[in-house]
Amino acid sequence: MTDVKTDLKAMLKDPSLLETRAYIDGKWVDGDDGTFDVLNPARGDVIAKVANLSRAQVAKAIAAAEKAQKEWATWTGKERAGVMRKWFDLMMENQEDLGKILTAEQGKPLNEAKGEIAYGASFIEFFGEEAKRIYGETIPGHQRDKRITVIKQPIGVAASITPWNFPNAMITRKAAPALAAGCAFVARPAAETPLSAIVMGVLAERAGIPAGVFNVVPSSSSSAVGKEFCENPAVRKLTFTGSTEVGRILLKQAADQVMKCSMELGGNAPFIVFDDADLDAAVEGAILCKFRNNGQTCVCANRIYVQSGVYDAFAKKLKARVEQMKVGDGFEDGVDLGPLINPAAGDKVQEHITDALSKGAEIILGNAKDNMKGNFLAPTIVTGVTQDMKVATEETFGPLAPLFKFDTEDDVIAMANDTIFGLASYFYAKDLSRVYKVAEALEYGIVGVNTGIISTEVAPFGGVKQSGLGREGSHHGIEDYLEMKYICMSV
């Protein structure tokens, strides 16, 4: 039996939003493989037992999506936009409850969780509007009797695998362009955070999205679902957000069907502070960029490079600001940093701290030993960090701010680009020619200049190198769910 603890239900204005079954073909179904537990990362207790789907049930969801997609694709853009608008409105009407569900299973502070709901909803609003603008093209014919037309059609069934760090927005950023394009969608949420995905099925049903167009298939085994997605010929598009390691496996599996893939993979974002930067603004930017979701974001600053002339002043100001941050249960008032998702996440941060200290770095805030209480970890700042330390090459995914020192623009660009990753990068500077040159020289899909927050539905989000393939968000984001067809007519 699937189940939710009563205390989570009691927190909601509308307890019927809390669903623990899978949503397939417009029906609510139990898992053939029983249930799996969802934990609250702040307290460690089980908050829900969620349907654990077998691979055969995932195949059924794909078959339902394949059938529903044919009809959905015949709807006009305006008709699809209409139900997507309702979906968006329902999300915003229930923002508080959706935020609470998200905090309960993911841990981030409630205000941040509500912010994620608004961010997630923005993709549905944006791409619903975009459904009306899927334009084709006419091309002058190559012979006197020829007329050439290009039309764009939905790719078919799209399947997603999404992470626990943004359990709402990473689904809507994929499902919204898919549905707007006329595709049907099968979502496999992270096993840590399925409730935030399932509630999107509840709202899809209420919004009038036809049965089978949006399906949610929770499962404790991402590899079984991943295999079904990659091997089932009805799936024409795989979209994944997660680690580069898993992305490589999925790309190999998807190769057999020559499946179209979007991959939002790991990052190792440099955050550079030049000596002409507004230091107070740079500190605020670093706080937002480093500590968003407690450092558990692919675009969080992983390496903070500070020019030698302002290094000490920046370190002092950053320390003073981080000292004010409150760590605690995301439901408590005034909490800035919630728990990490699980003990392994804390171990990774500890490993990076220990490695840096063993190679000569120094802690100026935090405590390397005995730092972790439950899943809570005090934010830590280390100085004297160098390129030979683990934190220079691996994504920490936690509240560790490592400060590297650099002398010249050329040096820092070389260090910033010395990674297999290329998702987000940031720098603070005032000199205009420096701003242009550095923005062009950074080998990243995203560059934040004098800002620590770059995420928005209107811009193309994505990475270069081993950070991924494709872009999500903006008018470019819908292209991954469309196929181009060229029609050559002799008149």
Ligand SMILES: O=CCCCC(=O)O
């Ligand atoms: O870990 C990646 C999540 C991306 C969050 C964002 O859109 O900023």
